[in-house]
Amino acid sequence: MRNLIPSWVRVPIIFFIIFGVTEYVIDSGKQPAFIKYPAVLLFLLLVLLILIAIEAILGALENVMLHKLDEESKVRFLAEKEKRLQFSWINTIYTKLVGTSKPIEEEGEIILDHNYDGIKELDNNLPPWWVWGFYASIVFAAIYLLRFQVFSGPTQIDELETELAQAKLSIEEYKKTAKDLVDFNSVELLTDASDINAGKATFETNCVACHMVDGGGGIGPNLTDNHWILGGDIKSVFKTVSEGGRSGKGMIAWKAQLKPIEIAQVASYVLTFQGTTPANPKAAEGDLIGGADTQAPTEAETTITDSIN
Numbered sequence: 350m351r352n353l354i355p356s357w358v359r360v361p362i363i364f365f366i367i368f369g370v371t372e373y374v375i376d377s378g379k380q381p382a383f384i385k386y387p388a389v390l391l392f393l394l395l396v397l398l399i400l401i402a403i404e405a406i407l408g409a410l411e412n413v414m415l416h417k418l419d420e421e422s423k424v425r426f427l428a429e430k431e432k433r434l435q436f437s438w439i440n441t442i443y444t445k446l447v448g449t450s451k452p453i454e455e456e457g458e459i460i461l462d463h464n465y466d467g468i469k470e471l472d473n474n475l476p477p478w479w480v481w482g483f484y485a486s487i488v489f490a491a492i493y494l495l496r497f498q499v500f501s502g503p504t505q506i507d508e509l510e511t512e513l514a515q516a517k518l519s520i521e522e523y524k525k526t527a528k529d530l531v532d533f534n535s536v537e538l539l540t541d542a543s544d545i546n547a548g549k550a551t552f553e554t555n556c557v558a559c560h561m562v563d564g565g566g567g568i569g570p571n572l573t574d575n576h577w578i579l580g581g582d583i584k585s586v587f588k589t590v591s592e593g594g595r596s597g598k599g600m601i602a603w604k605a606q607l608k609p610i611e612i613a614q615v616a617s618y619v620l621t622f623q624g625t626t627p628a629n630p631k632a633a634e635g636d637l638i639g640g641a642d643t644q645a646p647t648e649a650e651t652t653i654t655d656s657i658n
């Protein structure tokens with residue numbers, strides 16, 4: 350290495366290798382490790398300093414050595430070094446790829462005998478990179494022809510369909526683990542016992558003060574009847590719990606305290622109250638939604654009954 354690459358290239362290369370390794374080894378989440386952990390930044394700076402120091406020392410040693418050499422070896426050494434700095438290996442690779450063309454003096458040997466308005470053509474060798482690229486494309490074409498035409502490999506449509514099917518599966522998979530993504534548009538009634546139980550727990554910690562354990566209502570409306578002020582389908586109930594009721598009524602927006610999945614669970618639990626008979630039902634409020642009015646009488650009806658009595 351040392352003979353091939355000059356130090357101003359060597360230092361950054363080694364530094365970036367070490368940088369890459371630290372980033373790979375240290376788990377720092379989305380941020381780069383050297384931003385998350387300032388110690389890493391310090392370490393990298395130290396590494397850089399040490400690398401530069403090593404180069405400086407090597408350079409100094411070389412200088413000392415140079416002074417000890419006699420004139421002849423000095424000249425040879427410097428010439429050698431000069432060559433090194435010219436990246437002779439890159440030159441070699443370059444010539445191998447581009448090939449050699451005839452020097453101008455010998456061009457007469459390869460000139461073709463046609464002539465268009467004074468424009469002549471040389472029959473140079475094709476550059477090796479081009480020739481090899483051409484051979485590679487022939488091989489590729491042969492394999493391609495066999496695979497897709499002779500042995501009828503998958504068409505682009507087939508590939509698209511496989512990818513779409515795979516994507517669908519991944520989306521399903523993702524949705525399963527990302528229940529938290531629900532909002533009132535995408536929410537669906539949860540029926541799993543575990544979800545209902547979780548909803549019950551949430552309800553009993555947060556909601557019973559106003560809605561009672563059995564949903565019969567108190568400060569908040571009765572949740573067991575099929576009268577709803579704000580809508581009785583899962584989407585509406587989710588929205589009510591998440592965004593709160595009409596302002597000033599006392600039903601706050603719970604989205605600040607409950608996660609979306611918890612709201613979906615508690616909303617599903619609330620809907621299990623439908624058709625049950627609470628111990629102390631509050632008079633129905635809001636519009637009758639779905640089914641016959643078999644539940645508690647509406648506020649208006651109660652008033653009528655009261656006045657009759």
Ligand code: HEC
Nearest residue numbers: 555556559568569570577578579580589594595598599600
């Ligand atoms: C501070 C008392 C209070 C608490 C606590 C409370 N609510 Fe309410 N809730 C109300 C009031 C008052 C309303 C009526 C809102 C309106 O009229 O706009 C209401 C309305 C509702 C409605 C809509 C009823 C309808 O007829 O449309 C649902 C559903 C509901 N609450 C569920 C919950 C859930 C679930 C919780 C617990 C996370 C909860 N509430 C906590 C007071 C409360």
